[in-house]
Each structure stands twice: as structure tokens, then as C-alpha cells.
Amino acid sequence: MITVVGIGEDGLDGLSPAARILVDGAEVLVGGARHLAMVPAGAAERLEWASPFAESRALLESRAERRVVVLASGEPLWFGAAATLIGWFGAAAVSVVPHPGAxxxxxxxxxxxxxxxxxxxxxxxxxxxxxxxxxxxxxxxxxxxxxxxxxxxxxxxxxxxxxxxxxxxxxxxxxxxxxxxxxxxxxxxxxxxxxxCVFDKGVRPLSLAPGLPDEAFEHDGQLTKRDIRAATLAALAPLPGQVLWDVGAGSGSIAIEWMRAGGRALAIEGKPDRLERIARNAARLGVPGLEIVAGRAPDALPLDREPPDAIFVGGGVSEAGLLDICWSALGRGGRLVANAVTMEGEAALVALFGLHGGEMTRLAVAHLDRVGGFHAWHPAMTVTRYVGWKK
Incomplete structure (x- = not known):
């Protein structure tokens, strides 16, 4: 059994009597140098965390038959070491004694x-x-x-x-x-x-709802526009912790908004200048953890990984075999969403629909703009959308 004892800046004086008994009775005392220095020298073996931290697992496993007490800052399950230890050894093997944390x-x-x-x-x-x-x-x-x-x-x-x-x-x-x-x-x-948080006068904070303004993204024109993007993300149905592949990511807008909803994502893009642009967009919009994969689909698809929960194909829809490979890569219950604006792309979506069923939708958007001294509607290109759920 590994016991994790939360300890504060007040050291041993701040521990409860029960926590103090556990520390005093340890055969192996584990922690960072700062925490170990809070405990006077005694009979217990002292063990500092390894660097990198993951190598500490082997050190603890080799002492599994001894009374191991780990000293951790404050509440050890709040961004603390106890969560990692439970992941390694299971909840039954790790006891946690919390302390008021930072x-x-x-x-x-x-x-x-x-x-x-x-x-x-x-x-x-x-x-x-x-x-x-x-x-x-x-x-x-x-x-x-x-x-x-x-x-x-x-x-x-x-x-x-x-x-x-x-x-x-x-x-x-x-x-x-x-x-x-x-x-x-x-x-x-x-x-x-x-x-x-207080925003400066005139600043419009960005919402977490799908459909950020187009100007929130740096792009070269390869951008799923706001209205279509919001509808696309609704079809993708992001859920916390789930994984999306954004194939032909362009500016990365779909992957970024998926992550802003709590998921994880890979943006797959073949053009080097777009890769850098995706990274800048992700950092500026609060999701620097977006994984960017360089390469052209389907060759760059990470098919050796766990199946994704969702795939969006926004570029290269008419590429021979791409949609079939993406469909095969999905896990059970996964969903594939693909948009097309060309006849060739639409034909590929119709073929996919014929094989797997799903939904086909045409999305048409028009924006009001000035024409001389008047106003008129300017229609954007019609988008054909396919949505399929893998049973």
C-alpha cells in the first residue's frame, strides 16, 4: 500500500495527528527535495522523485512490500501526484490523506x-x-x-x-x-x-459555442466559414475527451472549435505554411495542445492509433479512396462528417451515402451587403454535407 500524505508550507506542524503517525511510521519516504526537507532525518529510506517523473514507477514497484509514504503538496488529487500513482497502481493500492491545498x-x-x-x-x-x-x-x-x-x-x-x-x-x-x-x-x-476577468471597452469576448467569427482565425481562404462551421460542429457532436481527426484541416478551425468544446483533436494538413498557421490559431484560441500532423491524406492518416470518435473531411473529399479509408478508421459509434462544394465532391458523398446510409443536407447561406447605395443578398457557395454514424 502506498499512502499519499498532503503537506503544506507549514510542514509537519500542519499535519493532523493521524497523518503525522503515518509519516513517522514510514519505511520509505518519497517526495520532492522540498517536501523531504520538512521531515527530520530518521530510520526511513528517503527517495526523491526520478527525472523524468515516469521513471519513479519502477522505484516504487521495487519497494511494494514496504510501508511507502509519499509527501505531496496540499490536496494530492488536485493536479497532484496521487492521480498519477492511482493510474499506475490502481485505487485499491493507493491511500490518500488530503490537506488544504493552494x-x-x-x-x-x-x-x-x-x-x-x-x-x-x-x-x-x-x-x-x-x-x-x-x-x-x-x-x-x-x-x-x-x-x-x-x-x-x-x-x-x-x-x-x-x-x-x-x-x-x-x-x-x-x-x-x-x-x-x-x-x-x-x-x-x-x-x-x-x-x-474584466474586458476592455469595445472588446467582444469569444464564446465557447460553435461558430467563432471568421476573423478569429488567421487563414488563406481555406476556412470553413462561420455559419457552415457551426452546422458542421453540431453534426460532429463533440463530447469531452473524445477524439476528432480533421482531415485537410486548412486553418484548423474545425479541430480548434472541437477542442474548445472539451475534446482532443488531430489536424492533418499537407501544406507547410498552413501547418504553422494552424499552430498559431490553436495557441491564440486557447487550445495549444492541438496535435498537428504534417502530410496529405490518406497517406498521413494515423491508422495505427486507436480509432477516432469522429472524422471531418473538409479538403480532398473527391480524393480516390479517402472517404472509404476514413470510414474504416472510425470506431463503433463514430461519426463521419464531410463537406463538398464541387460536383465531384458531391458525387463522392452520394456514393458514400449509398454504401452506408446517413444524412445528406444542402446548406445555402447568403449575407447582406451593399450594392452601390442599396443592399442586396450575396449567396455563398452551396455546401453539400454528409453525416454518417458507424453502427
Whole structure:
């Protein structure tokens, strides 16, 4: 049995009597150097986490018959080591003794109700991921990666038109060096950044609903336009944690909006300039974790991976065999959505419909525009959409 004991900046003095007994009785004491230094030398073997962290698994497995106590910051299941250990060894083999963590202490110092806050981390993660969560009045508590993190957060807020946000830094929470300061004065790597989002006058925050404005994306014209994109994403039906392949991604708009809805995605694109553009769009729109695959479909399709939950084909629909390969790659219950604007592309969709059934829809959109001193409707190209669910 591995016991994970949450410990704060107040060290052993802050532990409950039961937690203190567990630490004192350990045969193997595991943790980072900072946590191990909080415990006076004793009979227990001391073991620092390996680097890379994944190599710690073998160290723990070799001591499975001994009383192993792991020291972890605060609440070990909140962006903490306990979740990883349970993934390795199972819940039955890991016991967790929580302690007030940085988030609960930060909320207490700010006087913010925890149910009204969003808890995030940029410890080992890109600061750009915060952009997804910016909304007027939203309260964010962000676990920092180091003392440079608060300045990076304020820079991101300014870049997204939220420079008027209230930002405070809470350092060394629970310890003797605890203090609250502003982003420019941060002097500790152990800090939480508290953000109360306020957008600058005239800025329109981006919604998480499908159909971001076209101008939100950098593109070269290869972009599924807003109205069609919203309808396409509705057909794809994104769900948290599910995986999308965006084939012929162009600007990456479909994959990016899928991820903004909580899924994971691969953007498959063959043109180098578009690959860079997709990466910039993903970072700016809060999903820097988008995986970008360089290459032309179908050759670049990662067919050796687990089947995706959904595939969108927006480019190369008429490519010989592409739709059949994509259909075969789907897992059970997966859905394939493909759009076409040419007769050749539409013929490929009709053939797919004949083989597998599904839905065929024509989408026609017109926008009002000026014609001299008058206004008139300007129709966009009609899009034929195929939607199929794999039984």
C-alpha cells in the first residue's frame, strides 16, 4: 500500500495527528527535495522523485512490500501526484490523506466562494491554455509554474483584450513567507495567480459555442466559414475527451472549435505554411495542445492509433479512396462528417451515402451587403454535407 500524505508550507506542524503517525511510521519516504526537507532525518529510506517523473514507477514497484509514504503538496488529487500513482497502481493500492491545498487557501485569502471559481494550472503547461477560459466576471485561480508565470498571465490577458482584469499573486500559502502581491512583484515560484476577468471597452469576448467569427482565425481562404462551421460542429457532436481527426484541416478551425468544446483533436494538413498557421490559431484560441500532423491524406492518416470518435473531411473529399479509408478508421459509434462544394465532391458523398446510409443536407447561406447605395443578398457557395454514424 502506498499512502499519499498532503503537506503544506507549514510542514509537519500542519499535519493532523493521524497523518503525522503515518509519516513517522514510514519505511520509505518519497517526495520532492522540498517536501523531504520538512521531515527530520530518521530510520526511513528517503527517495526523491526520478527525472523524468515516469521513471519513479519502477522505484516504487521495487519497494511494494514496504510501508511507502509519499509527501505531496496540499490536496494530492488536485493536479497532484496521487492521480498519477492511482493510474499506475490502481485505487485499491493507493491511500490518500488530503490537506488544504493552494487552491482552497487562495480562495480563502481572496474571499471567493470556491464553487464560483475556475481552478487551472500552468505548471508544466502552456500559458496560452488560459485563453479558453476568459469570460467577463469569471474568477480564475491559476497554479503558477514559476515566479515568471504571473507576468505571463497578465501579458496574455492584455493580448486578449482583458488587460483591465484584476490580478493578484498569492505566494507561499500557508507558510511563514505567505504574502499577497501584484504580478510584477512576484518573488516566489510557489504561487497562485488570482484573476477576476474584466474586458476592455469595445472588446467582444469569444464564446465557447460553435461558430467563432471568421476573423478569429488567421487563414488563406481555406476556412470553413462561420455559419457552415457551426452546422458542421453540431453534426460532429463533440463530447469531452473524445477524439476528432480533421482531415485537410486548412486553418484548423474545425479541430480548434472541437477542442474548445472539451475534446482532443488531430489536424492533418499537407501544406507547410498552413501547418504553422494552424499552430498559431490553436495557441491564440486557447487550445495549444492541438496535435498537428504534417502530410496529405490518406497517406498521413494515423491508422495505427486507436480509432477516432469522429472524422471531418473538409479538403480532398473527391480524393480516390479517402472517404472509404476514413470510414474504416472510425470506431463503433463514430461519426463521419464531410463537406463538398464541387460536383465531384458531391458525387463522392452520394456514393458514400449509398454504401452506408446517413444524412445528406444542402446548406445555402447568403449575407447582406451593399450594392452601390442599396443592399442586396450575396449567396455563398452551396455546401453539400454528409453525416454518417458507424453502427
Amino acid at each position: 487552491f482552497s487557501l487562495a480562495a480563502a485569502r481572496m474571499g471567493w466562494a470556491m464553487q464560483d471559481c475556475l481552478f487551472l494550472t500552468i505548471h508544466g503547461r502552456p500559458v496560452e491554455s488560459l485563453a479558453l477560459h476568459l469570460a467577463p466576471g469569471r474568477r480564475l485561480l491559476v497554479l503558477a509554474g514559476d515566479r515568471a508565470s504571473p507576468a505571463a498571465v497578465t501579458a496574455l490577458l492584455r493580448a486578449h483584450g482583458a488587460g483591465a482584469s484584476r490580478v493578484l499573486v498569492l505566494e507561499n500559502l500557508g507558510g511563514t513567507g505567505e504574502r499577497i502581491t501584484d504580478a510584477d512583484a512576484c518573488a516566489s515560484d510557489l504561487c497562485v495567480v488570482a484573476v477576476e
